[in-house]
Each structure stands twice: as structure tokens, then as C-alpha cells.
Amino acid sequence: MSWSIIDTWIIIIGALCAAGCAIPGTILVLRRMSMMGDAISHTVLPGIAIAFLVTGSRDPTAMLIGSVAVGLLTAFLIQGIQSLGKVEAGASMGIVFTVLFAFGLVLMRQAVDHVDIDPDCVLYGSIELAWFDQEPDGLGIPRGAIVNSVMLLANLFVVLLFYKEFKITSFDPALAKSQGIQPSFMHYLLMTMTATTAVAAFETVGSILVVAMFIVPPATAYLLTNRFGMMFVFSIALSIVAAALGHLSAITIPTWFGFSGTSTAGAMAVATGVLFIVVLLVSPNQGMISRLWRRLSVRILVIREDILGLLWRLEERGQGKMLPIQLSEAIGTTELSVRMALLSLKKRGSVSKTASSWSLTERGRTNATKLVRSHRLWEVYLDKHFPQDTHQLHHAASRLEHVTTDAMESNLGHAEVDPHGSPVPDEE
């Protein structure tokens, strides 16, 4: 891997671009309008083509105006077709952006002899060549960096200025209206921001990969936090990491297999996806691993309490020792989970092991008494208030005993024996 100033600038430009996209993207994802970002970024192409045909030059200002105008038109048409034509939002977007994109392609093809922007360039962007486009000269800063920083700062400015308004309209449009905030004004402000950002970014990463920058980092951030402000922070951080990771892997990973490198813009999109998958797995609240762990620990908790209850009832009949395999058969679960539960009980000092059989310790007995007491009190309570088959009483009580708090138990009343005739143990 050979590193040069060009690579440094590629990462800087990519990071600026991605961070700028993440700002409107966060609001789009929160409002469940992610695909508006997709639709609007597609319509950059006809905007540029029209601006070119009208002015006959590649004047950046004309192209910006053209694309933003077509972007807003897209948002307007989607809304109009959706409400006037009773068409579902997704279909309405699909119709508008494909037709406009097709129109852009036809226009470009018509002007093919004298346009040096071709559809491919609109798709892939040209971040690899960004370093060579230094205008204005002499600063040593590529134009892409300037364009993307301006875009990032402008987006930051707008979001900070309308922070409260965006927050309220995103979560409760009705409340926003009652507070005097026009939801439609905020909608079109967001659409303008999205269109401007898509135009500024398309030269860097191309019009379809802008979508990755818009949607994936904010969606990833959504798995990490519940706070509106923090979502922006996480989105921007994630997009910067993705940009750096993307370029690094674009120039390294293919070399392991004997290729020279691959598309940086494409790799940045893939990097956002990789970060998404990583967060999807390890996120503390929403992640799959932590959710699996939580489910597992609840299961172990139930098994732990079932073991305590079982051993207590055995002692009541004069026994008091059991092998793990017997326990698992009696509780009706796997031996593995019983062993896990036993280890966790041992750590708490509730059970002890003698010659591969397990029995209660003093401390375990106290806890078990409490469990059995609440189980039998529940049976009494259920029998009194919801008379039913005694067999069913046991099942219902077995579920309730795991979630019974002290306050609940004290309200269950007092009884000497449960409906099966077993004595209710006293509290110790």
C-alpha cells in the first residue's frame, strides 16, 4: 500500500461529504422518509442535464440551481400524486423518480456529443480524481473539499437554527402545528436541504451512493441512541469512520487477492453497511447479541428459581438431593441450561454440591421458602377469585411466582394450606 497526499485528501473529502449527508439523513430516517433521499438524489441527473441544455455550459451555479429546483419538484410531485391520486407513498416515489431519471438520461443522450459528464460519472462520482481539480488555484485545497465543507457547515447551521422545530415536527406533527410551526414549511425546508446536499455530494460519491450516506449512518445511529441530539453526533461520527474505512479497504483489500484496488465511493457505501452490521450485532440496547443475552438471562433466572423450588419441595418430603439430569427432567428443560443455572446459583451461595448431587444451602433455603410461599399463596388467591381446575392452578402459579414482588405478596393474604393441601411456609 502506498500512501500519498491524494489518499489523505480523498479521506478528508469523503468524510466531509458523508458528514454533510448524515445531517439531513438523520431527520429523513426519523421521519420514515429515507427513500425521499433516494428519490431526490436520482433527480440530480435531470437537473444537471436541464441546466446544461439551458445555459450551454458547465457553470456550477446553474447546475446547483437546476438540480435543487428539480429536487424540490420531485418532492412536490410525490406529495401531489400521493394525495390527489390516492397512490401509496412508495409507489408515488417510484413513479416520479424513475420518470425524471429516464428524462435526464434521454436529455444527456441527446447532448452526448458535447457533454463531458456522462451517466456513469453521475453514478460513481469521481472522488479519486478530486485532488486534481483545484479551483481556485494556489490554495492547495481541492474544490471538492471546499464544496463539501460549505455544504456541511450550511447543513449544521440550518439544523442548529431549526433544531427545536425539526425535533417537534419529526415526532409529533400535530403538536408542532398547535405550537405554530408549519409542518409543511419544515417538510420543504428538509427537502431543500436534501436536494442541495445531494447535488453537492454527487460529484464526490455519485448519485446512488449518496443514498448510502444519507440513510445508513443515521439508521445505524438509531440503533445506538434514543436521543435526537445524540443521533446527529453518532451519525456524523459513523459517517466519518465509514469514509476513512471505505478508502482504506478500497486500496488494501483487493491487493490481498492480486488486484490493484477498487472504487472508493463503492467501498465507502459498503463500509457504512459493515458498520451497520457490526452495530446491529453489538449495540448495547438494540443489538442482537445483547437482546439474545437478555432473553437468555431471563430464562436462566426462571430455571434458577425452578431449581430452588424443586429442591425445597424435595426437602419437604424428606429427600433433598438431586443430579442435574434429574433436575432437568423434573423441570422440563435441557441439562445444559440446568447446569448453567446451577453454576450461577452456586456463585450466589444458594446451593452446594456433594458427590455430583446438589442440595440447598441455608441461604438457598431462605430464598426457596419465599418462592414456594408466594407460589402457594397465588394458588390460594387464584382458587378463591378465579375458581378453576387445581392442575391449572399450579401452572398459573408457577408463572406468577417468578414475577411476584414483596408488595404483591403482602396483598395476597394469609393462608395455612394451599388448595392441594400442602402447608404454606411462613416467612423467615
Add this chain to the structure above:
Amino acid sequence: MIANHSISDSRVSLPSLEQIVQVLTLEEYNTRVVVLGVMALGTAAGLVGTFLILRRRALTADALSHATLPGIAIAFMVMVALGGEGKNLLGLLIGAFVFGCIGVLAILGIRHTTRLKDDAAIGIVLSVLFGLGLCLLRIATELPNGNTAGLNGFIFGKAASMVANDALTMGVVALGVAIVIGILRKEWTLLCFDEKFGAVQGWPMLWLDVLLMAMVAIVTVIALQSVGLVLAVAMLIIPATSARYWTTKISSMLIAAAIIGCLSGWLGGITSALIPRMPTGPIIVLICGFWFIFSFIVGPVDGLIIRQITRLRLNRRISMQHILRAMWEVSEDTETSQFSIEEIVYVRSWSKRTVSKLLRRCEKLHFATRVSAKNWRLTQKGSAEASRVVRNHRLWEVYLITHADIAPTHVDRDADMIEHVLGRDLVAKLELLLETPALPKSPHPVGEQQ
């Protein structure tokens, strides 16, 4: 230098009559292949698209088509690695199909395992897999034996590269789709409208859904070559959405969507053959777009024009009933059969112009006649209609007063709105409930609302 020869170059040159005849009769081999191929594609896409739209999966299909790109690149690499030429169309399409399905599964996976909604899931899958596809395509160009020229054609479509076999494949797929829909029409309709009922009835709803998405994937894949993956979704959703403006029945919607798709393919095919520098795929999509706009405006079901007409008619009927009631009540109040425009203006908050316009319409319908320069009177026909409206109005007022505990001064406005929609059954119920005389007296003074 670009500005020097500007827009004038891009002017479209019109074809000669001879050329038009040649294209229309499909004389030329290339034109024949492309036009027949895209017509078959349009038909198949219209049919499958109908269910896609009813199932509200338009954008899922968009993600599916974008997700095919890595599949194409990987299939190419695998075929080159196995010593093949790499551009075997069937091989590439199988790769595309597999990744299209992976894309749909990924969307479902994200939706089920996270709190993200459909839109974000679709966006993530679409953009990340497309990015992966671009990376892999770039790598594929460096393969020693690989000639990747033409792989890019799948992105924007390259109908010119179609050969007879491809058109035949499209025809076979269209036929297959039509047959499957013929068999599963009822089941898929159930899937779109009442999935849970279907499940309760014992239908394998999950598998029906999977089969539908597989059909969508197949149609998308055959659309790649001619329309390209960015625009493939248009073929699926635009004809079907347009068809909805013409009918509310599934079977006729299927036929309409197939016809619109097929016609768009035909028109697009011949346009691109006749006019130079007209890429086939985008032209077909544009023509689909025109169909949509046309249907959206003139379609008899929920079309813009028909909805406007219905609304105007309703408004006219309402104002007609209002003026009849006003005339009747004024005559009742003054106990003469005659009334002037000013008296009507006093009762309703209308302008003088509106009242005289409505009176002229009443005259035309023989509801009212002019008796002198200033005065009008109801005809027998008008009187009968007016008393019916007045009666409905007052029945409702009495009902509100006696059964909803609303003050007599507040009931007029409510009854004003409801009188037009009281059906015969409801009136009969009110009569029974209220035991009112033939025509109750107004519970409040008439004409005091201003």
C-alpha cells in the same frame, strides 16, 4: 468551446415515411428483436406489478433491482474463474436473481430484528449492495481473461445488445408469468387484501408471498438487459398504478396493466428505432410516465377530472336543495306563495348573484316560476321536492333536540349538512322514532342565522 455549438446539435431529426413503415412492420432484424422483447417484458411486468402495487411493495422492488448488481459481478468472476467467457447471459442472470432474493431477505431481516422501518431497511439494502456491486465490477475489469465491456450495460440497460434468444427468453417468461397468475390469481388477491383471513383459511401465505417476490425477481432480472437496473422498477410499478385509474376489479386491472406495459414497450421500442440517440430503456419509462399522467387525469376511477366533476355535481345538488328549502320556508313564514330574491338572500348567506343564478336553474327544472318583475313562486313540482327537503331537515332537528339534548338554537347548522344525505330508510326510522306529524314546525325562527 462547449458553448459554441450548443443546443442546436441536440435537435431531433425526424425520420422519413419510408423509415417509419420499415420500423412499424418490424422489417429490420434488430428492431424486431428489441420491440418484441420489450413488449413481452412490458406485459409480464404489468401483470406482476399489479400484485406488487396492491401489496405496497413498490420500493422493495427497487431495492431488489439494485441488489442484483453484485450478483452480476460475482457470476461474471465465477464464470471467468471456471475458465468460461464470463458473459454467458444465463449465468449472469442467475447471479442477479440470487442477489435480488438476498436483497429482499435482508430487508425482511432488518425489519424483523431492529426497530428500523421499511423505508430505512430498503434504503440500506439498496445503497450498500449497489456499492458492493460497483466495487466488484471494478475488480472484475482486472481479471486476466475477463472482458467486462458490456457489464455496465446492465445498469442503464442496453437494448441494442439483445439477440433473438433474449427476446425469446422474455417471451417465455411473460408466458410463464401469465400462466402462474392465471393459476394463483385468487390466492394472490387474498394475499394482497386480507392476508390474515387467508392464513386462517389454511393457505400457505408465507409461500405465496415468497413466490410473488420470486416472480418479481424474475421479471426484474429479464428487464436488466433492456431497461437497466436503475429503471427496472418503473416497468413494474407504473403500468400497474396507471391501471388502477381505469378499474377496481383485479382481473380487469391485470389486463389493463398488461396492455399498458405492452404498449409502452412497443411505443418505446419503435421510438428508439426511429429517432437517433434515443436510449430504449429510458424512452420506455418516459412513455410509461405519459400513460400514468394520462390515466391520472382522465381515468374513470379516481381520475382528476372525474373527481372534479363528482364534486361539482354534489355541490350543485346541495345548493339546489338549499335554495328549495329557503324558498319553501320563506313562503311558509310570510304565508304567501310569493317571495323576492331579497327575502331569499336574507334567509341564506348567499350573494344576490348566486341566488338569481340558482333561481334561473330552478326555472329551467320547472321548480319555480317568475310571477312578476321581482317575485317568484314555487311550482307544484318544486313545492313537492322542497317540502321533502324541509321535512328531512326538521326531522333531524327534532331528533337532535329530543334524543341528543342539543339546544334548539344550535340544531339548524347540523341539520343543514345532514339533510342532503338522509336516505329513505333513515327517514322512515326517524318517523317511527319521533312520531312526528307530516311536517313538523321549525323549532327555531327561520332566517335568524345571520
